[in-house]
Amino acid sequence: MTEVPISDGDLQALADDQLDPARRAEVEAHVAANPDAARTVAVYRAQNTALHEAYDGALNEPVPERFLRTHRQRRGGGLIRIAAALVLFVLGGAGGWWLNDLAPPSRAALASQVSERARIAHAVYVPEVRHPVEVTAAEQGHLTAWLTKRIGAQLIVPELTSAGYDLMGGRLLPGGGTPAAQIMYEDQSGARLTLYIRASGPDDAKSALRYDRAAGVGVYYWDDGEKGYALAGELQKEPLLKVAKLVYRQLNR
Amino acid sequence: MQNKDALIVQQIPRLRRYARALTGDASRADDLVQDCVERAWRKFHLFRRGSDIRAWMFTIMHNLHVNTVRKASARPAVVSLAEWDGDRSVRPAQESAVEARGVVRALALLPPEQREVILLVGLEELTYREVAKIAGIPIGTVMSRLSRGRQRLRDLTGEGPEKPVSLSKPNLRKP
Numbered sequence: 001m002t003e004v005p006i007s008d009g010d011l012q013a014l015a016d017d018q019l020d021p022a023r024r025a026e027v028e029a030h031v032a033a034n035p036d037a038a039r040t041v042a043v044y045r046a047q048n049t050a051l052h053e054a055y056d057g058a059l060n061e062p063v064p065e066r067f068l069r070t071h072r073q074r075r076g077g078g079l080i081r082i083a084a085a086l087v088l089f090v091l092g093g094a095g096g097w098w099l100n101d102l103a104p105p106s107r108a109a110l111a112s113q114v115s116e117r118a119r120i121a122h123a124v125y126v127p128e129v130r131h132p133v134e135v136t137a138a139e140q141g142h143l144t145a146w147l148t149k150r151i152g153a154q155l156i157v158p159e160l161t162s163a164g165y166d167l168m169g170g171r172l173l174p175g176g177g178t179p180a181a182q183i184m185y186e187d188q189s190g191a192r193l194t195l196y197i198r199a200s201g202p203d204d205a206k207s208a209l210r211y212d213r214a215a216g217v218g219v220y221y222w223d224d225g226e227k228g229y230a231l232a233g234e235l236q237k238e239p240l241l242k243v244a245k246l247v248y249r250q251l252n253r
Numbered sequence: 254m255q256n257k258d259a260l261i262v263q264q265i266p267r268l269r270r271y272a273r274a275l276t277g278d279a280s281r282a283d284d285l286v287q288d289c290v291e292r293a294w295r296k297f298h299l300f301r302r303g304s305d306i307r308a309w310m311f312t313i314m315h316n317l318h319v320n321t322v323r324k325a326s327a328r329p330a331v332v333s334l335a336e337w338d339g340d341r342s343v344r345p346a347q348e349s350a351v352e353a354r355g356v357v358r359a360l361a362l363l364p365p366e367q368r369e370v371i372l373l374v375g376l377e378e379l380t381y382r383e384v385a386k387i388a389g390i391p392i393g394t395v396m397s398r399l400s401r402g403r404q405r406l407r408d409l410t411g412e413g414p415e416k417p418v419s420l421s422k423p424n425l426r427k428p
Contacts, residue, residue, distance in 0.1 A: 009396045012403070016374055018381060043407050048375040050356035051274065055376060058270040064283065067265055067290050123263035127307070129378045214259035215306075 006030045011037060015044035017129065052131055059124050060174050114204075115212045115221040118196035118230030121173055121182050122217055126192045133169030133184050143170050147181040153199040153227050158250040160185050163243050165193055193233040195247060200228050209244060211237060220244035224252065261293050264310045267377065271311070274372050275318060277361050285321070289314045311377070312387045315369070322365045352410070359409035367402030370395050 010027045013019045019027060031037045125132055135143040140157065148155040150172050157167065165185035173180045173196075180198035206225040211218065218240045221230035229251070231244045268289060272282035292313050293300075300309050360368055366388075373384045374395075381399075385392040 008400045008404075012396065012399055013381075016378075016381075044403055046352070047356055047371075047403060047406055050353040051360075051372065051376040053353040054357045055270050055274045058273050059266045061266070061269070063262065063265045067262075067287055119259070120263055120266065124266045127378075215256055215263055217259075217263075 006037065008040075011040050012044060015041045015048065048130075056131070063120070114196065114198065114223070114228040114230045115210070115219045117173075117180065117198075118182075118194070118221065118232045119212075119214065119217050119219050121180075121196055122194045122219075122232035123215070125171065125182065125184065126194065132192075134171035136169035137167040139169075140167070147172060147197075150179050151181050151197065151199050151227075152179075155181060155197060156251055157183055158195065158247045160193070160243060160246060163246055164188065165243070168192070191234065193231065193235070193243060196230040196232065198228050200224075200226055204228055209241075209248065211241075213237070222248070257294075257297055260306045261290060261297075261310070264307055265290065267307065268310060268314060271372060271377055272314065272318075274357075274360070274376055275369065277357075285314065285317060288317050292317070305383075308379075308383055308387060311373070311379075315387050315389075318365075318369070355410045356406060359406050362409060363402050363405060367398045367405070370398045371402045371406070374399060 006027055010019070010023070011031070014024065014027045014031065031041055135146065137143075144155055144157055147170060157170070160167070164187045166187070168184040168186050170181055170183040173182055178198050178201060180196055183195040183197070185193045185195075200223055204223050207223045209220055209222045211220055213219070216234055217232055218235060218237055219230050219232045220240060221228070223229070229247070231240065231247055233240050233243070235243070265286065268286045269282060272285045272289075273279055276282045276285060289310060293310055296313070300306065360371065363371070369388065370384055373379050373387065374381065379387070381392050381395050385395045388395070
């Protein structure tokens with residue numbers, strides 16, 4: 001067997017989990033036999049971890065209104081709404097009351113909805129390679145107890161193995177007033193689903209299963225009067241509904 | 254909700270995390286994110302449907318940041334070396350929060366182009382290929398910047414092999 005020279009690039013790629021499997025085995029063998037190389041890889045990994053510790057908090061902060069306002073101003077919806085109001089006024093109809101329905105809901109209002117929050121949290125954490133969850137499925141008891149305590153409502157972690165999804169774990173999503181929990185699942189192909197759960201607030205009404213899709217992420221969401229739920233995934237509507245029903249049944253047993 | 258809005262808004266939390274680490278200042282970071290979001294909105298017709306929105310928006314942020322850095326190149330580094338030395342002399346026992354702070358402070362001393370690849374790879378977990386595309390440089394350059402940057406971080410945080418910590422001004426790569 002010929003000795004393959006190992007470069008610093010190989011050690012970087014090992015620390016970053018970017019080697020193809022064959023090369024990975026070679027580099028790991030080299031690292032196992034070389035304490036200096038092992039130390040280097042450990043330092044690079046520690047640097048990555050330190051960056052996450054220092055900056056991951058930013059992921060959970062609610063999106064400031066000023067970013068959302070940018071969109072609204074540029075949409076030109078204001079003029080259209082004024083035009084619509086003028087038309088109604090000129091026609092003399094008593095249409096004022098439904099003007100509200102005509103106007104698109106503000107981004108801020110949308111952002112406060114469970115479905116919107118769940119969709120953003122899904123988009124944020126699903127691509128994470130090394131830190132998708134805070135507490136893994138290996139500690140499911142701890143996961144349930146911890147999240148129950150933090151969101152202030154009894155949490156049930158549904159079992160989705162029958163639909164082909166294994167539990168990965170979960171995380172707490174602080175910010176926006178109410179803390180929420182995110183539970184993540186993964187199938188054999190690596191496709192991920194997230195379940196977003198938060199205690200219902202005074203403005204949340206009990207509701208049946210509803211569906212919303214945007215930016216390639218479908219969301220089924222509902223509120224049982226005690227907690228609001230949202231199941232998010234890249235799946236098409238029908239297969240996602242099957243999983244949503246599975247979740248719904250387990251929570252309402 | 255409109256797809257365009259949703260696609261762009263979804264990326265905001267990650268862009269904020271990255272911008273904060275890149276600039277080392279929360280309010281400058283949010284200005285950068287806002288510029289990025291506005292430009293994404295204006296240039297959305299150039300985004301190819303089905304391609305990666307995250308890579309596209311990070312490319313926009315890269316370009317905006319490069320311009321800012323170029324304009325501010327006369328300004329001194331965020332952390333002065335004297336301050337850095339002072340901190341090292343009273344460095345307490347290793348503790349993860351302290352270590353994270355050490356890495357953060359050392360990061361501010363790196364040339365911006367090294368800091369950028371370290372963050373795109375280490376924090377944003379993008380592949381070397383994606384980083385090459387975002388920064389508009391060959392993949393070999395990504396790896397050499399990563400290598401030099403991380404080595405220097407290692408020296409600055411006292412994790413390096415036993416050799417004197419070099420506090421000389423790093424050679425800035427020519428644009």
